[in-house]
Structure formats: C-alpha cells, structure tokens
Amino acid sequence: MSEDLWNRPKKETDTDGGNANESAFQTEAGLVEKPADDNPGQASASDQKKRDSREWRLIEKLIMGLNAEQRRSRRWGIFFKSLTFIYLFVALFLLVPGDFFSLDKAIAERHTALVDVNGTIAEGEEASADAIVTALRKAFEDEATAAIILRINSPGGSPVQAGYVYDEIVRLKASYPDIKVYSVIVDLGASGGYYIAAAADEIYADKASLVGSIGVISSSFGFVDVLEKLGVERRVFNAGEHKAFLDPFKPLKESEKQFWEQVLNTTHNQFIEQVKKGRGDRLKDDPKLFSGLIWTGEQALELGLIDGLGSAGYVARDIVGEENIVNFTPELSPLERVVERFSTSFARTLAVELGLKNLSPLY
Numbered sequence: 001m002s003e004d005l006w007n008r009p010k011k012e013t014d015t016d017g018g019n020a021n022e023s024a025f026q027t028e029a030g031l032v033e034k035p036a037d038d039n040p041g042q043a044s045a046s047d048q049k050k051r052d053s054r055e056w057r058l059i060e061k062l063i064m065g066l067n068a069e070q071r072r073s074r075r076w077g078i079f080f081k082s083l084t085f086i087y088l089f090v091a092l093f094l095l096v097p098g099d100f101f102s103l104d105k106a107i108a109e110r111h112t113a114l115v116d117v118n119g120t121i122a123e124g125e126e127a128s129a130d131a132i133v134t135a136l137r138k139a140f141e142d143e144a145t146a147a148i149i150l151r152i153n154s155p156g157g158s159p160v161q162a163g164y165v166y167d168e169i170v171r172l173k174a175s176y177p178d179i180k181v182y183s184v185i186v187d188l189g190a191s192g193g194y195y196i197a198a199a200a201d202e203i204y205a206d207k208a209s210l211v212g213s214i215g216v217i218s219s220s221f222g223f224v225d226v227l228e229k230l231g232v233e234r235r236v237f238n239a240g241e242h243k244a245f246l247d248p249f250k251p252l253k254e255s256e257k258q259f260w261e262q263v264l265n266t267t268h269n270q271f272i273e274q275v276k277k278g279r280g281d282r283l284k285d286d287p288k289l290f291s292g293l294i295w296t297g298e299q300a301l302e303l304g305l306i307d308g309l310g311s312a313g314y315v316a317r318d319i320v321g322e323e324n325i326v327n328f329t330p331e332l333s334p335l336e337r338v339v340e341r342f343s344t345s346f347a348r349t350l351a352v353e354l355g356l357k358n359l360s361p362l363y
Contacts, residue, residue: 109324112316113139113148116329121157121165121192129164131330132196136165139328140172140179146322150183150200151312156191156213159267166274169199182319184312185209190294194305195271198278203306204315211300214275215292216268218260223249279304 115135121127139148150169156162169181183189183197185205190213197203205211227234227249238244245256272290276283282304283289289303300306310318317323 110144110146110322111324111326112320112322113142113145114312114325114327114329115139115148115150116327117150117152117154117165117193117196119154121154121161121196123158123161125157127154127157129161129168132165133168135328135330136168136172140176142326142328145179145326147180147182147316147320149312149315149320149325150181150197151186152183152189152193152197153186154190154193154196155188156193156195159192159195159216159271162192162195163270163274165196166199166278169196173201180320182315184310184315185211185297185306186311191215195274198275200278202308202319204308204310204319205297205300205306206311207297207309209297209300210294211297211305212289212303213292213294214271214290216264216271217292218264220246220248222252224251282307 115132117127117132119125119127121129123129136148139145173179173181180202181200183200183203185193185197185203186209188210189197189203189205190210194212194214234249236244236247236250242256242259244250245253246260268290275290284302284304286303289305295303295305297306297309301309312325313323316325
C-alpha cells in the first residue's frame with residue numbers, strides 16, 4: 001500500500017513554469033500537501049530591497065550620529081573657549097590695582113589733593129606708612145595741587161608707622177613750601193591718628209568727632225596658674241636674664257614691670273614732643289591734655305587740639321579755595337579687598353590680646 005501511494009503520478013504544472021497545484025506527498029499518516037512559492041524571483045528581489053533599506057538606514061543613523069557628535073564638540077569647544085576668556089578677564093580685573101583705570105591722577109586742572117588715613121596704622125594695613133607716604137609724595141609732586149587734605153579716620157596704631165608719616169609730612173612741607181597740608185578728622189582721630197594729624201598746618205574736625213587720646217598702651221594676659229591647674233609643664237630656654245619677661249605664662253617681676261613702664265613713658269614723651277612741635281602755642285595749658293583722654297570736636301577746639309570745625313569739602317571749598325578734589329589714596333585691587341575681608345584678622349587680634357604676638361606699645 002505504501003508503495004502504491006508513492007508510485008502515483010504527479011499533478012501537471014501550468015504552462016508558465018509555476019505549479020498549477022500544490023505538490024503532494026503522502027506518509028503513512030496520510031496525504032500532506034506542500035505549498036509552492038508563487039514567485040521565487042519576486043520574493044528574492046523584495047528581500048534584497050529590505051536588506052538594502054536596512055543598510056541605508058544604518059548608514060543614515062551613523063552619519064546623523066557623527067553630525068550630532070560634531071555639533072556637541074563645537075558647542076563644548078565654544079563653551080570652554082568662553083570660559084577661558086572669562087577666567088582671564090576676571091584674573092586681569094582682580095590682579096590690576098584698583099586705581100589703574102582711574103583718570104583722577106591725569107586731571108590737569110587746579111585741585112585740592114586728598115589722602116585718606118583709614119583704619120589701624122600698621123604695616124600691611126590699608127593705613128600703612130608706605131601707602132600714606134606714597135600717596136603724599138604723588139600729591140606734592142603734582143603741579144596742579146593747590147593744597148593737601150589728610151582725611152583721618154583712625155584709632156591709632158604703631159608709633160613707628162605714625163612717626164614715619166609725621167616725619168615725611170614735615171620733610172615734604174619743607175620741600176614744597178607753597179603747598180599747605182590740612183588734617184580733617186572724620187569719626188575718630190585718636191592716638192596715632194592724631195599723631196599724624198599734628199604734622200599738618202591746620203586740623204579740622206566735626207563737632208562730634210573724637211579727638212586726642214595722646215597716650216601709649218601695651219596690654220596682654222597672664223596665664224601662670226592655668227598651666228599649673230591643667231598639669232602642663234611649659235619649658236622655655238632663653239639666653240639673657242630678661243629675654244622672656246613678657247611671657248604671659250611666667251610671673252611678672254616688679255623690676256621688669258618698672259622697666260616696661262619706662263619704655264612706655266619714653267614713647268609717650270616722644271608723642272607729646274611731636275604734638276607740641278606741630279601745634280605750638282595753640283595748645284592750651286591743661287594737665288589732662290596728654291593724659292590719654294579723648295574729647296569731642298568742640299572740646300578739642302577749646303583745648304587747641306584742632307583749629308576749626310568742618311569737613312574735607314568745607315576745607316577744600318572755603319579754606320583752600322579749590323573745590324575740585326582729587327583723591328590720591330592708593331586703592332586696593334578687588335582681589336586684595338576680598339583677601340582682606342576674609343583674612344585671618346580675627347586670629348591675629350586674638351593672638352595680640354592673648355599676649356602671644358606683637359607686644360609692641362601702641363598709640
């Protein structure tokens with residue numbers, strides 16, 4: 001039976017070469033019809049088109065990806081170039097001194113020169129002797145300067161720095177006898193601030209300004225018992241009997257105390273001498289004048305510490321007669337101002353108060 005089934009004749013095909021009917025074959029389970037391809041050539045062409053289409057899509061995606069990557073690269077390049085330019089511009093702005101672009105110094109008109117003495121008078125500070133003296137020299141050397149105003153707002157500071165400024169004012173006045181110097185005290189002209197003011201030809205202040213404090217001070221703390229209570233042994237080695245006499249962790253001997261007071265008295269006498277030299281017979285004979293007390297502007301006028309009441313503008317306009325004011329004070333660069341603002345001044349002040357640093361006498 002199986003042989004008969006396989007020996008059956010095949011069905012005829014149509015004349016176009018395609019199968020008119022599906023070919024059939026039979027197994028022991030029965031007759032199975034096998035479908036034939038309608039058009040093998042057409043199917044092969046369709047598959048080829050599909051493959052070509054996929055390849056082009058892949059090529060297109062690749063090209064688009066490369067273009068997108070190039071665009072991103074260009075954008076990042078522009079970004080980093082711009083960032084570099086901004087960085088260089090900011091660095092230039094921060095490093096160039098604040099008065100670099102100022103046109104004040106180039107003014108040829110007759111003017112009153114202004115120099116500020118602002119803050120503590122000390123090395124490295126805004127009111128250091130170097131800064132003040134440099135500004136004073138430029139003001140005196142300017143041919144258009146009619147007079148110079150020292151605008152003072154200072155609690156004092158180093159006797160050495162104040163002495164440098166005082167001596168330079170005296171020297172410059174002798175070199176330029178036609179240029180007068182006026183000191184104008186704003187809020188505070190005390191101690192070393194007044195020391196500098198006394199070198200001027202005349203001193204002015206507001207009626208509420210604080211003026212004077214002609215004295216010397218040196219302060220620290222003593223921590224002798226603290227170490228003992230903490231069980232700490234401090235070891236100090238020095239050559240010279242009194243080398244460590246200001247050590248805050250050692251008891252202060254009476255002889256050393258007297259010696260230090262003599263140093264302060266000597267410095268005080270130097271201060272008094274310079275004030276008398278600058279003010280002359282305008283000072284009143286008052287025993288409290290050099291006691292370290294401080295007075296208002298009105299009281300200072302009565303004592304002869306100042307010559308009148310008024311501001312820098314008043315002096316330029318009504319005393320000098322040149323209302324045009326040109327500021328010769330050197331300005332800090334923006335970077336220096338930022339550093340100064342966030343500096344370690346608190347730690348430095350704490351060290352001074354604890355007696356760990358800068359035990360020099362102060363005006």
